[in-house]
Amino acid sequence: MAVQSLPPGQRPPGHPDLLSPIFWRDGRVVMIDQRRLPDAELWNSYDSWQDVARAIADLEVRGAPAIGCAGAFAAALAAGQASTAASLRVILRQIAETRPTAVNLGAAVHRMANALASGRDPVREAQAIWDDDLAACRAIGAHGAALLPDEGTVLTHCNAGALATAGFGTALGVIRAAIAAGKRLRVLCDETRPFLQGARLTAWELAQDGISAEVIVDGAAAHFMGTGEIVAAVVGADRIARNGDCANKIGTLGVAASAAFFNVPFYVAAPHTTVDVGTATGAKIPIEQRAAEEITQFGARRVVPVNAGVRNPVFDVTPARLVKAIITETGVFQGPYGF
Numbered sequence: 001m002a003v004q005s006l007p008p009g010q011r012p013p014g015h016p017d018l019l020s021p022i023f024w025r026d027g028r029v030v031m032i033d034q035r036r037l038p039d040a041e042l043w044n045s046y047d048s049w050q051d052v053a054r055a056i057a058d059l060e061v062r063g064a065p066a067i068g069c070a071g072a073f074a075a076a077l078a079a080g081q082a083s084t085a086a087s088l089r090v091i092l093r094q095i096a097e098t099r100p101t102a103v104n105l106g107a108a109v110h111r112m113a114n115a116l117a118s119g120r121d122p123v124r125e126a127q128a129i130w131d132d133d134l135a136a137c138r139a140i141g142a143h144g145a146a147l148l149p150d151e152g153t154v155l156t157h158c159n160a161g162a163l164a165t166a167g168f169g170t171a172l173g174v175i176r177a178a179i180a181a182g183k184r185l186r187v188l189c190d191e192t193r194p195f196l197q198g199a200r201l202t203a204w205e206l207a208q209d210g211i212s213a214e215v216i217v218d219g220a221a222a223h224f225m226g227t228g229e230i231v232a233a234v235v236g237a238d239r240i241a242r243n244g245d246c247a248n249k250i251g252t253l254g255v256a257a258s259a260a261f262f263n264v265p266f267y268v269a270a271p272h273t274t275v276d277v278g279t280a281t282g283a284k285i286p287i288e289q290r291a292a293e294e295i296t297q298f299g300a301r302r303v304v305p306v307n308a309g310v311r312n313p314v315f316d317v318t319p320a321r322l323v324k325a326i327i328t329e330t331g332v333f334q335g336p337y338g339f
C-alpha cells in the first residue's frame with residue numbers, strides 16, 4: 001500500500017477533473033480514505049485485490065456505485081494475481097460478497113467475469129465500468145434537476161454524492177445539476193448514524209462545491225418535514241427490487257414515511273446497475289448487519305453500557321408506494337414499477 005496525505009483540496013496525480021473517490025492509475029487503485037474525512041484527505045493506493053476487498057469491507061470506499069467500481073478494479077488486479085482460472089473464479093466470488101446489500105458490486109464483478117471469459121482486457125473493462133457510472137450520474141442529474149422546484153430546502157440522507165460514485169453523484173448529482181441550472185436550493189444533510197456519512201461526507205463534499213448545506217441529527221428530519229420548509233427529499237439506493245422497493249442506508253425508511261405524512265415528494269436517484277431485476281420485492285433484499293462497535297463507541301468513548309445488546313442493520317427498505325419517482329440515467333420512472 002502507498003499512502004499520500006494531501007493538503008485540503010489537493011488531488012493526487014492522475015485524479016480525474018471532477019471529485020472522484022476512486023480511480024485507476026499505473027496499475028494501482030487509488031482511493032480517498034472515507035473513514036478519515038473530513039479531518040484528513042488521505043489517498044491510499046493498492047496493487048492487490050486483497051487490499052481493495054478489505055477497503056470495501058472497512059468502508060474506506062463506500063456507496064453502491066463506488067464499491068461497484070472498486071470491485072471491478074479489484075477483479076482487474078485479481079486477473080493479474082490469480083494462478084488459475086478456477087482460483088480467479090473463487091476470488092471474484094469473494095470480492096462480490098464483500099458487502100451484501102449493494103447490488104452494483106455483484107453486477108460489476110459479474111460484468112468483469114464475462115469480460116475475462118471472452119478475453120477482453122480487464123483493466124479496460126474496469127475503466128469502462130467507471131466511465132459508465134460517471135455518465136449515468138450526469139444523466140441522472142439532468143433528468144432529476146427538472147423535478148426540483150426553483151428554490152427551497154432539499155433533504156438528503158447518507159451520502160449519495162460524488163464520494164459514493166465514480167463522480168458527480170446520484171442524489172447529490174440531481175441537486176448539483178439543479179443548482180447548475182440556476183435553482184436556488186439549500187441542502188439539509190441527515191447526519192446518518194452510525195458512520196456519519198451525511199455529517200462527514202455529504203457536508204464536506206457540498207462545501208467543496210460551495211453548495212449551502214446544514215447538518216441535522218437523523219431524528220430531526222421529521223421535524224423539518226413538518227415545518228413546511230422541505231420542498232423535496234432525494235436519496236440514493238443500494239438495491240431496487242423489480243417492484244420499485246428501494247434499499248438504502250438505515251434511516252431512509254423513516255425519511256420516506258415522514259415525507260409521505262407531510263406530503264413532501266420523496267425521490268430515489270440511482271443508475272440501472274442498482275436495479276436488481278432478479279429480486280421481486282424488497283423483502284428479498286439482503287440487509288447487511290455490521291459490528292456492534294459502530295454503535296457502542298463514539299470515537300474512542302464507549303456510549304452504551306457494556307451489557308446492553310445492540311442491533312446494527314445498516315440498510316432498510318422503503319416500499320415503492322412511498323417513492324414519488326425513481327430517477328435513472330434513462331429517465332424518470334413512476335409506480336407501478338416493473339423493472
Ligand code: MRU
Binds near residue numbers: 064197
Ligand atoms: O454503507 P454505505 O455508506 O456504503 O451506504 C451508502 C448508501 O446507503 C448510499 O445512499 C447508496 O449507496 C447510494 S450511493 C449513490
